[in-house]
Amino acid sequence: MGAIATITNSITNAPLHQMIEQMGISVANAQAALDENSIKTLKALAEKGVEINGETTNLLLLGFVPTFYAFTEASFEMKMEFSMAESEAFSVGASVEADFGIVAASVSASYSRKFDQSASGSSSIAARMVSLPPPENLLEKLKTIKPEL
Template identity: 55%
Template structure:
């Protein structure tokens, strides 16, 4: 039975704190990457020129803004099911025979004993990680800078030969 107890202890002692820590770090890294992407997009919008008639506008001057995203929730789910069974079988069978032959009596006896102890352990596990993203408005300070930039777009430097 000590083998069964060992398996049970291993199944119950899943590294839940490490799983939660890794999820938190992964969400923080992903959020940073999303923010960096939105800032790069804003810079690209400020330099992308669109010709309308005889005028040239950048995308910010036309009212476009980069999209920002944020994680609103992240869930880690782990399900584990296991079953442990132990069976013991014990069997005894006996037989006897008596034979008489001209004054001689013969007696024979047979005994069969069997013993079996069986352990069975099965485990199944599933896990999933889910995250929810939402679109956010442009941060207020960035929006002020973008509006100011769109009013006075930077003049690109002439190409050097």
Template identity: 55%
Template sequence: MAETPQVTRSLLSAPLPQIIERLGISIAQAQAALDRNSIELAKAMSETEVEIGDRTYNLLSLGFVPAFYSFTEATVEAKLSFQVSESTETSVNVGVQVGVQYGVFMAAASVDVGYARKFSVSAEGMSSIAARLVSLPPPEIFTDLLKREYQQDIS
């Protein structure tokens, strides 16, 4: 059973702290990319003009705002299982032969002994990472600034 402690050590030394750290860093980088995307979309909306009647408005002045997203939760799930089995087989076969021929007595005995010990170790692992992303309203200061900036354009 020398394999059992080795498998157990392997399973217990899974790099869980590094997995959690990488997940956190990945979420922070993804959040920054989402924020940059919303800012770029706001710039594009401010440059996109629409004619209504004889006046021209950009999309922000008409109340359009970019979507903002945020990660609300992230889950790391790891399932590890291992199975260890041991079996022992013993077999004994005994044979006796006796014979008398021409006044001669002959006897033979045979003993066949077998012993087998089998070990089996199997390990399985499964992991999954899930993140939840939700849409948020634009920051209040952003909408307040837009209202102040474009209030006179709409009136």
């Protein structure tokens, strides 16, 4: 099977709905990992004791909060380019020579047929992530512990 047929077959049989589904699941898994990381950071800030003027407090009560991230968009793009060319050439030539009663004739013919094909494909996945402020409920809870936050 030629390159063009192989790529065309792959594209036309591509399970696009599965690709989109997998991208969505991947983004959801990545978001869950980001959230889990923010929770770990929150716990670390709460456990980290700092002494200031003889008083020990944790970083959370000093106003440090973890950074939260969210995916705002994700895109999947697939491109395919292919070209095919065919050329055909036919030529006939003849010559006659006469020399002292001898006649010679020659005939030549040529035929050529050329095929050229090229194919290329590419795909890309892009995701955009932004940082968000801590959840409002977390800030409200922290304010009940230390009102000046």
